[in-house]
Amino acid sequence: MYIKFEAMKHWKKISVFSSENTRFLVAVGILVFAFWVNLPSKGREDVKVIKSVASFGAFWEKYQPVIYLGIDSFEKKDILDSQAGDAYRLVFGARADDDQIVEVVARSQNGKEFSIGKFEIKKESDGGTFEKIFVADGKYQDLIFKRNGKEVLPESRIYIYNVRLTRLERVSNLDKTIFGKTDILNVGSFDGDAYDAEVLSRKGKTVSQFVEIEKGGILFVDMKIEKVGNGGGGKYRISIKDPSKEKGKKKYLKSLNFDSKSLGKYAKDEGLYRFELPVYSKNGGKYELEISNSEVEVDSGNYLKLGGFGDGQESFFNVIATKYYEDSNGERILTNAVFEDLGSEYLYCYENNGYVTDLLDVFESNESLQYDWFRNSLRNTGKKGSFYTYKIDTVKPFKSFRIEAKQLEIEKDQIKIEYSFDNENWKNLTYVQEKNGPQIFDHSFSNEGNHDAVFIRVGYGDDGSSAFGLEKFKVTAYISK
Amino acid sequence: MSLMKRYLIENFGKARSAFKKIATKSNWAIVLLSLSVLLGLYYDWSNMDIFFFALFIYSILNPVDSRRFATGGLMFLTLTPVLLFLNKTERAEEFAVYAFYLLSMSVIFAFVELKKEEKGE
Numbered sequence: 198m199y200i201k202f203e204a205m206k207h208w209k210k211i212s213v214f215s216s217e218n219t220r221f222l223v224a225v226g227i228l229v230f231a232f233w234v235n236l237p238s239k240g241r242e243d244v245k246v247i248k249s250v251a252s253f254g255a256f257w258e259k260y261q262p263v264i265y266l267g268i269d270s271f272e273k274k275d276i277l278d279s280q281a282g283d284a285y286r287l288v289f290g291a292r293a294d295d296d297q298i299v300e301v302v303a304r305s306q307n308g309k310e311f312s313i314g315k316f317e318i319k320k321e322s323d324g325g326t327f328e329k330i331f332v333a334d335g336k337y338q339d340l341i342f343k344r345n346g347k348e349v350l351p352e353s354r355i356y357i358y359n360v361r362l363t364r365l366e367r368v369s370n371l372d373k374t375i376f377g378k379t380d381i382l383n384v385g386s387f388d389g390d391a392y393d394a395e396v397l398s399r400k401g402k403t404v405s406q407f408v409e410i411e412k413g414g415i416l417f418v419d420m421k422i423e424k425v426g427n428g429g430g431g432k433y434r435i436s437i438k439d440p441s442k443e444k445g446k447k448k449y450l451k452s453l454n455f456d457s458k459s460l461g462k463y464a465k466d467e468g469l470y471r472f473e474l475p476v477y478s479k480n481g482g483k484y485e486l487e488i489s490n491s492e493v494e495v496d497s498g499n500y501l502k503l504g505g506f507g508d509g510q511e512s513f514f515n516v517i518a519t520k521y522y523e524d525s526n527g528e529r530i531l532t533n534a535v536f537e538d539l540g541s542e543y544l545y546c547y548e549n550n551g552y553v554t555d556l557l558d559v560f561e562s563n564e565s566l567q568y569d570w571f572r573n574s575l576r577n578t579g580k581k582g583s584f585y586t587y588k589i590d591t592v593k594p595f596k597s598f599r600i601e602a603k604q605l606e607i608e609k610d611q612i613k614i615e616y617s618f619d620n621e622n623w624k625n626l627t628y629v630q631e632k633n634g635p636q637i638f639d640h641s642f643s644n645e646g647n648h649d650a651v652f653i654r655v656g657y658g659d660d661g662s663s664a665f666g667l668e669k670f671k672v673t674a675y676i677s678k
Numbered sequence: 679m680s681l682m683k684r685y686l687i688e689n690f691g692k693a694r695s696a697f698k699k700i701a702t703k704s705n706w707a708i709v710l711l712s713l714s715v716l717l718g719l720y721y722d723w724s725n726m727d728i729f730f731f732a733l734f735i736y737s738i739l740n741p742v743d744s745r746r747f748a749t750g751g752l753m754f755l756t757l758t759p760v761l762l763f764l765n766k767t768e769r770a771e772e773f774a775v776y777a778f779y780l781l782s783m784s785v786i787f788a789f790v791e792l793k794k795e796e797k798g799e
Binding site: 220221223224225227228231232235305306307309311334335336 | 703706707710713714717721723724727731734735738739741766767768769771772
């Protein structure tokens with residue numbers, strides 16, 4: 198009886214309080230409701246299921262600043278088509294010449310801006326991949342990357358590349374995105390001959406040094422060169438050799454000839470020259486770098502004086518090498534591949550970069566495969582049996598798989614593209630082709646077995662042409678959860 | 679232990695009376711209004727959305743004549759076709775949303791006023 202009386206007393210107090218402060222309680226209730234309703238939609242599946250992916254900014258833009266002195270933002274128009282409540286994943290690569298903060302905003306037609314996020318880009322790293330999941334609060338079309346309030350120095354350049362925007366079905370309980378990335382490394386420490394700057398002033402000299410690199414490959418070889426007199430007449434040769442091979446052609450993996458007159462076209466900086474010598478190294482290992490003047494007429498007044506790299510200037514060469522990454526199964530993640538969680542399924546995408554690192558994404562090929570710097574594409578010699586193959590590892594068995602490709606226009610060649618699940622039994626892809634136009638391939642298929650890898654072989658079409666390749670190569674796969 | 683208990687009771691009393699002094703209705707209103715703005719900032723709402731939400735909270739705490747909201751709403755509504763005519767579709771859409779906000783508030787507060795009149799307050 199006493200307890201009941203006490204409870205009634207409290208109830209009376211509460212009811213008096215609430216009748217005196219109704220307005221405050223309603224306001225608090227609305228605030229709490231607004232907070233709850235705006236929480237990331239945990240468990241809410243009300244976002245429309247539309248699969249769409251937009252991407253821009255090729256990998257090579259890693260080397261082209263988009264934000265620099267006088268230019269404080271970089272924008273891409275009409276990349277979004279959002280409605281309020283639409284969920285997206287933004288992924289992009291960025292690097293900067295000094296520590297910077299970049300703000301990414303979405304902009305509507307009338308200039309209304311929606312901040313997607315601010316990203317800290319550190320100077321030390323050779324680019325990082327940034328990811329942000331967001332829910333748009335309205336209609337937006339454009340995506341803008343802005344420098345966020347930092348003193349602008351001439352060297353404050355920001356590079357944005359591989360931008361990717363994916364519509365998501367939900368924003369919670371998503372797995373971490375797996376990115377295929379390639380680190381660019383400077384390899385400046387060598388063992389080899391002692392440093393002698395004037396070595397090339399003497400006739401018939403070959404200077405070599407050894408370098409050890411990880412799984413990946415060599416992209417460029419830098420040298421410090423000072424032209425003395427006319428630099429000598431004839432062709433110098435820079436090569437990368439495989440020291441495990443005794444002699445013969447196979448020992449030379451890549452060579453480049455240049456004369457002292459055309460040295461300027463390799464200039465990277467004052468006195469620094471960059472030579473493109475891409476060598477793919479599946480397992481890493483030791484390589485021999487070599488410069489030779491055996492075909493050059495030199496004397497003590499006309500030669501190339503070599504500068505040194507390293508603390509004691511002990512190296513003639515500095516190598517820009519790449520290192521690639523593998524997933525937990527030890528499978529190579531292709532340089533530009535993305536494996537992302539859309540909510541009810543995964544999406545795997547790979548597209549060629551249009552950069553020399555595309556060489557690293559090739560599973561196997563005959564030896565004549567090279568990177569065409571003029572066409573920004575892989576190119577192989579047009580002869581019988583010439584091919585290159587990609588292995589697309591979708592991590593888990595895929596549901597559907599799409600291959601899109603556009604032939605590289607070199608003469609009137611024909612190519613064939615085939616796919617296989619075992620690298621043995623091949624199926625041909627059909628194509629469409631306008632008169633004098635490139636072959637266009639677009640083929641989709643579903644998984645009839647339990648395959649988690651597809652081999653795609655690009656081959657010579659037996660048509661008597663000199664070379665073949667693909668201008669565009671893209672695969673998209675949806676994978677069940 | 680008893681000393682500690684006494685110290686706590688005495689200070690709790692002091693704190694309570696100090697809190698009672700600060701916790702006036704107008705201060706609570708300021709706190710709730712600030713919270714509404716902070717909520718909007720936290721969720722990255724647009725400035726106008728924050729403004730309308732804060733206005734809504736303010737109007738609950740300090741009743742405003744519902745006809746004022748109706749007037750504002752109708753003004754936005756009138757401007758909408760003009761903007762559409764000028765091909766400013768995005769702006770027109772925004773104005774239509776603001777008109778909707780204000781007219782909704784007007785209806786809510788008109789309903790409250792009606793209830794009050796019925797009670798004879």
